[in-house]
Amino acid sequence: MSKFSSFVLLLILLNTSIGTAFSHSKDNEYHFTVKSGDSLSKYFSKLGLSNRLLANLLSASKQNQQLNQLNIGEKITIRLHTNRHFKSLSHKPHNKKSLEVVLLGTRFTNKSNINQTESRPLSTTTVVIDNSFGYDAQRAGLSLNTINTVVEALSWRLDFNSDLHKGDRFFIISDGSKQPVGIVYKGGNKRIEAFSYAGSHNQSLYYDRYGYTLNSSFLRAPLKYKRISSKFQLKRYHPILKTYRPHRAVDYAATHGTPVHSTADGVVTLKDWKGALGKAIIIKHGAHYTTVYAHLSKYSPSLRKGKEVKKGQVIGYVGSTGRSTGAHLHYELRYKGTRKNPLSHKLPIQKKISRAELWKFRSQVNKVLASL
Ligand SMILES: [Zn+2]
Numbered sequence: 001m002s003k004f005s006s007f008v009l010l011l012i013l014l015n016t017s018i019g020t021a022f023s024h025s026k027d028n029e030y031h032f033t034v035k036s037g038d039s040l041s042k043y044f045s046k047l048g049l050s051n052r053l054l055a056n057l058l059s060a061s062k063q064n065q066q067l068n069q070l071n072i073g074e075k076i077t078i079r080l081h082t083n084r085h086f087k088s089l090s091h092k093p094h095n096k097k098s099l100e101v102v103l104l105g106t107r108f109t110n111k112s113n114i115n116q117t118e119s120r121p122l123s124t125t126t127v128v129i130d131n132s133f134g135y136d137a138q139r140a141g142l143s144l145n146t147i148n149t150v151v152e153a154l155s156w157r158l159d160f161n162s163d164l165h166k167g168d169r170f171f172i173i174s175d176g177s178k179q180p181v182g183i184v185y186k187g188g189n190k191r192i193e194a195f196s197y198a199g200s201h202n203q204s205l206y207y208d209r210y211g212y213t214l215n216s217s218f219l220r221a222p223l224k225y226k227r228i229s230s231k232f233q234l235k236r237y238h239p240i241l242k243t244y245r246p247h248r249a250v251d252y253a254a255t256h257g258t259p260v261h262s263t264a265d266g267v268v269t270l271k272d273w274k275g276a277l278g279k280a281i282i283i284k285h286g287a288h289y290t291t292v293y294a295h296l297s298k299y300s301p302s303l304r305k306g307k308e309v310k311k312g313q314v315i316g317y318v319g320s321t322g323r324s325t326g327a328h329l330h331y332e333l334r335y336k337g338t339r340k341n342p343l344s345h346k347l348p349i350q351k352k353i354s355r356a357e358l359w360k361f362r363s364q365v366n367k368v369l370a371s372l
Contacts (some may be wrong), residue, residue: 011315028087029114032076036169040076047078049086057089057101060108066096071347082143120175122371129187133160139346141162142172150183153206156214157289162306173368179204182368199357209365211321211353215286216265218347218353222293222331223260223318225252229328232341239325248339249292249332256327260293262309263333271305277330281315286348292332297322 032043044054058064070076071094079087090100100111127133127140137147150172158164168187172180183206185192194206196212201324205213230236230251237245262283269290270282277294281303284290297319309315320327333342353361 007237028080028082028084029197030080030153031080032078034070034072034074036072037149038070040241043076043078047080048084049078053086057103057108061110062103063097063099063110064101064108066093066099067091068194072155072227120177122173122175122181122368124372125172125174127167127172129164129166129170133170137170137172145178146172146180149179152287153183153214154185156191156216156265156285157192157308158190159269159284159306162267163190164185171351171372172369181364184372193369194359195368197353197361197364199353199361205351207351207353207361209369211358211361213351215348215350216283217349219261219263219311221252222263222291223252223329224256225254225258225329227253228343229253230345240323248341249330250342252329252331254318254327254329256318256320258296258329259314260296260316260318260329262315264289264311266291267308268303268305268315271299271303274322279316279319279322280322283309288336289348290334292330292334295319295321295328295333296328297321297327343363 002202005204030043030047032038040058041051041054045053058067067089067357074094075092075326077090081087086103088100088102090098091099102109125140125142127137127142130136134147134149138144139205142150148169154160165187168185171182171184171186173182174327175181179196181196183192183194192214195209195345196204197207198204207213214326222298228250230247230249232250234248236247237243238245260281264283264285266283266285266289268281269284270280272280274280274294277292279296279299280294281296281299282290282292288361293316295318296316299316300314303309303315318329324330331342333340333345335345
């Protein structure tokens with residue numbers, strides 16, 4: 001038989017098998033195994049369900065779009081009410097999460113996220129600090145990937161270089177998937193918790209138990225200023241040095257003594273005289289951001305190197321120390337060590353789980369905490 005005729009025969013076989021491509025096990029429950037050329041609309045029309053319903057289902061969440069691409073051999077189950085109206089659909093793809101979509105009233109809801117964590121047993125890896133987090137975590141058997149995830153998730157609340165002490169403990173809770181479902185740090189009198197949640201937007205982030213991401217948002221400016229006296233620019237004439245040099249910062253002209261605020265939650269990594277910057281403060285925010293505040297007249301008395309600061313907290317006062325011609329604040333924003341324009345750089349924002357999904361998130365949190 002030629003290649004072409006065997007291809008035609010295959011097509012005929014596939015076509016004839018489509019007619020028997022689903023089985024009807026229980027009342028109102030229909031099982032389909034995806035065959036070549038199949039699509040969800042084919043199954044819907046077979047069951048007398050409208051294209052409009054299908055369109056609504058597909059657009060109800062990002063996750064549902066996986067239903068646009070069915071692969072041969074995958075299983076689809078559609079359940080109907082006794083009046084033949086749509087009840088639910090489940091899809092078991094080869095390499096992705098299973099999906100279950102339920103129609104409640106007129107709204108499609110995804111149950112996959114709950115089912116995922118409910119069906120998988122949780123296991124906890126404990127890391128006790130003896131040396132450094134990276135070293136001790138590897139000894140406890142965590143992968144480099146997981147170690148990075150933990151550092152990224154907790155860095156907004158914990159400085160891994162200066163905050164850790166011997167005997168501090170990390171609990172990494174896993175359900176067997178790539179990312180930990182929960183991370184708990186206990187040290188001294190501090191406890192930090194982070195819970196992974198994907199939600200309907202399907203982007204997995206870490207939240208505290210109240211449903212807020214651990215990162216803080218940034219203030220637009222660190223002080224009440226009169227005007228911006230120098231923007232972020234690559235060539236600026238320097239009035240003291242009398243040369244053109246880059247100014248990778250923003251200068252805010254303000255009255256001497258104006259309070260300066262930390263633009264986000266973070267940890268103080270420098271509170272000292274720093275050459276041309278004069279009296280300066282550097283604050284680390286999470287794993288990737290730092291801000292610099294320079295030419296201060298004085299520091300806030302409560303400010304300590306290595307200590308946490310909150311967004312909006314007063315850290316110092318405007319002055320003209322270091323290489324400066326008048327009272328102003330020199331403010332820098334660094335991302336992964338590179339100075340960025342604070343007026344235009346897209347900054348992280350704190351996200352919050354929607355009220356509609358909070359119960360689902362809470363039940364997940366309770367389950368993770370119960371496993372400790
Ligand atoms: Zn400046």
